[in-house]
Amino acid sequence: MEPSLVTSIGKIQLERPVMLASGILGISLDVFNRLYRSGAGAVVSKSLSTEPWDGYPNPTIFSVNGGGWINAIGLSNPGAPNFAKMIESNKDVPIIVSLVGSIPEDFEMMVKQFKNCKVTAYELNLSCPHVAKVGLEVGDDPELVKKIVSTMKNSTNVPVIAKVGLGTTHYLNTVNAAIDSGIDAITAINTIRAMAIDVETQRPILSNKFGGLSGTPIKPIALRCVYEISSKYNIPIIGCGGISTWEDAVEFILAGSSAIQLGSAIGDNWMHVFNDINQGILQYMKRKGYSKINEMIGLAKKS
Amino acid sequence: MQRNHNHTKICIVEKVIDETPTVRTLIFSDDVMSAVLPGQFAMVWIPGINELPMSVMISQESGKAAFTVRRHGSASTGLFNVQVGQQIGVRGPYGNSFDLKQGKLLLVGGGTGLVPMMRLLTFVKPSDDVTVLIGAKSKNEVFFEDLANTLLKNNPHRVIVTTDDGTYGEKGFVTSMVEKLVNENRFDGVYACGPEIMMYKTVQLAHSKGLFVQASLERMMKCGVGICGSCCVGEDLVCKDGTVFDGDHLLSNKEFGHFHRNKAGILENY
Numbered sequence: 001m002e003p004s005l006v007t008s009i010g011k012i013q014l015e016r017p018v019m020l021a022s023g024i025l026g027i028s029l030d031v032f033n034r035l036y037r038s039g040a041g042a043v044v045s046k047s048l049s050t051e052p053w054d055g056y057p058n059p060t061i062f063s064v065n066g067g068g069w070i071n072a073i074g075l076s077n078p079g080a081p082n083f084a085k086m087i088e089s090n091k092d093v094p095i096i097v098s099l100v101g102s103i104p105e106d107f108e109m110m111v112k113q114f115k116n117c118k119v120t121a122y123e124l125n126l127s128c129p130h131v132a133k134v135g136l137e138v139g140d141d142p143e144l145v146k147k148i149v150s151t152m153k154n155s156t157n158v159p160v161i162a163k164v165g166l167g168t169t170h171y172l173n174t175v176n177a178a179i180d181s182g183i184d185a186i187t188a189i190n191t192i193r194a195m196a197i198d199v200e201t202q203r204p205i206l207s208n209k210f211g212g213l214s215g216t217p218i219k220p221i222a223l224r225c226v227y228e229i230s231s232k233y234n235i236p237i238i239g240c241g242g243i244s245t246w247e248d249a250v251e252f253i254l255a256g257s258s259a260i261q262l263g264s265a266i267g268d269n270w271m272h273v274f275n276d277i278n279q280g281i282l283q284y285m286k287r288k289g290y291s292k293i294n295e296m297i298g299l300a301k302k303s
Numbered sequence: 304m305q306r307n308h309n310h311t312k313i314c315i316v317e318k319v320i321d322e323t324p325t326v327r328t329l330i331f332s333d334d335v336m337s338a339v340l341p342g343q344f345a346m347v348w349i350p351g352i353n354e355l356p357m358s359v360m361i362s363q364e365s366g367k368a369a370f371t372v373r374r375h376g377s378a379s380t381g382l383f384n385v386q387v388g389q390q391i392g393v394r395g396p397y398g399n400s401f402d403l404k405q406g407k408l409l410l411v412g413g414g415t416g417l418v419p420m421m422r423l424l425t426f427v428k429p430s431d432d433v434t435v436l437i438g439a440k441s442k443n444e445v446f447f448e449d450l451a452n453t454l455l456k457n458n459p460h461r462v463i464v465t466t467d468d469g470t471y472g473e474k475g476f477v478t479s480m481v482e483k484l485v486n487e488n489r490f491d492g493v494y495a496c497g498p499e500i501m502m503y504k505t506v507q508l509a510h511s512k513g514l515f516v517q518a519s520l521e522r523m524m525k526c527g528v529g530i531c532g533s534c535c536v537g538e539d540l541v542c543k544d545g546t547v548f549d550g551d552h553l554l555s556n557k558e559f560g561h562f563h564r565n566k567a568g569i570l571e572n573y
Contacts, residue, residue, distance in 0.1 A: 024530055024532065026532055027564070027568035028537070028538070028568075030537045030538035031532060031535050031538050046568070052567035054565075054567050055525070055566060055567075057353050057377075057378075058353050058354035058355065058378070059311075059346075059348055059354040060526065060531070061527075061530065063310055065310065069530070071526070073525060073531055076525075076531075076533075077567060078567050078569045079567065198311065198313065198350070200313040200390060201313065201350040201390055201392070203350060203351065205311065207353070263530065264530070267529055267530040270529060270543060
């Protein structure tokens with residue numbers, strides 16, 4: 001029998017385990033449909049704020065010698081109200097709506113915008129490393145995380161995911177706070193705060209100076225985090241960070257991920273990366289005799 | 304070692320040419336950029352100011368390339384103000400290029416949209432019969448007319464200039480001339496780059512006659528590599544799927560000719 005790529009992240013069921021990470025290509029429903037046709041199991045929107053944000057001036061992205069990207073787009077997004085209007089007509093694509101804000105009321109206001117939309121889940125961005133007062137600055141404050149997650153859980157019946165990253169507070173404390181407040185799943189990890197300097201002009205390249213490192217250099221770190229979370233907590237995990245091949249995806253599943261997200265790999269390999277990974281996972285499952293994704297989740301922890 | 308096209312190469316501006324009061328061409332040495340295909344672009348960093356997508360202009364000297372920029376927003380004005388001897392960063396080339404047919408060709412350019420058209424002219428065969436149509440608002444905004452004639456000196460050709468106010472060349476909108484030309488001629492290929500409405504009408508007119516037509520689109524860009532999504536037009540990403548698109552594909556795209564996105568990603572009318 002042909003193995004199945006269907007996977008469950010708690011109450012969220014997806015046809016395929018590979019999804020688009022937040023921040024990537026996420027502003028047009030037409031592009032979401034194309035990504036879905038290309039093999040993405042779900043797409044995560046750009047992180048939406050209560051109002052539209054322009055983001056930082058260019059340069060906003062830097063290609064690291066040897067692999068990976070540093071970006072400081074600055075969470076540019078059309079704002080939750082505009083975005084909600086755009087996806088009202090969505091029928092087919094599992095859309096996970098990423099939200100960013102500073103206080104519980106921001107999130108409460110944003111969730112209300114989506115009452116007429118098909119939303120698969122919300123993902124709270126508690127980990128963007130290059131915008132003040134949101135993202136990682138929120139994730140670094142476990143008490144604030146508790147308040148935001150509780151507000152979210154009281155505002156919607158749709159599953160809520162917390163996306164964590166490496167900040168100044170140990171990320172497991174953030175995970176712990178989110179679980180205490182009833183979070184449905186964890187996405188780990190976000191980009192890692194980084195920078196690049198041009199030696200000829202002797203200045204930082206990104207307009208914001210600091211950005212977030214993504215892509216292959218952070219994969220081993222992300223994998224370690226997924227393994228640590230799944231070893232310590234009984235919570236569904238979405239692995240994210242530097243995944244670009246089916247082997248990477250399987251590694252994250254073996255470490256304890258129920259699904260994975262990718263973004264940088266699109267800059268290197270374009271959209272067919274989704275189908276390439278899906279097919280690779282299927283071949284692996286056939287070769288190893290698995291029929292379902294959940295038979296493989298966390299297997300690396302047995303030894 | 305081969306250069307990674309995503310890495311910014313610092314180049315020094317060697318020469319600046321004033322094309323019009325608001326348009327300048329900055330020339331620099333770079334083998335990679337001198338050899339790009341028509342329609343491809345570079346991300347150009349003006350240190351301390353901004354980075355913006357630019358079609359790569361040809362240079363008459365080998366191993367050199369150029370950017371022709373119109374002073375408009377803060378980024379383009381920053382590039383416009385770069386002096387000889389100053390550093391700029393260049394990454395790319397990115398994007399696809401025109402599919403150049405043979406025979407009777409029509410190239411339509413408006414403003415700095417003429418840049419990929421000039422590069423396209425360096426690829427035409429001596430037997431091609433080439434018509435270049437240059438649209439401008441007024442006489443003082445006309446540029447590259449002499450260059451087009453020089454590049455086509457060995458071809459059967461004509462270079463037609465239209466100005467909206469009639470102060471130079473033929474009076475009227477460039478698309479009125481497109482209409483006249485496609486009614487009177489059976490072109491093997493029609494190529495357009497310039498203001499979106501000009502391209503939209505050109506594509507419509509050529510397509511209605513069953514002609515092969517392509518246009519090179521411009522959108523706000525941040526990454527240039529298909530990650531940020533800023534340049535999406537419907538389901539297409541101009542940086543990765545374009546900049547050049549076939550006419551029939553463009554006419555099926557509900558945003559082409561009507562909307563572009565602002566920095567926050569919100570659709571705005573042209």
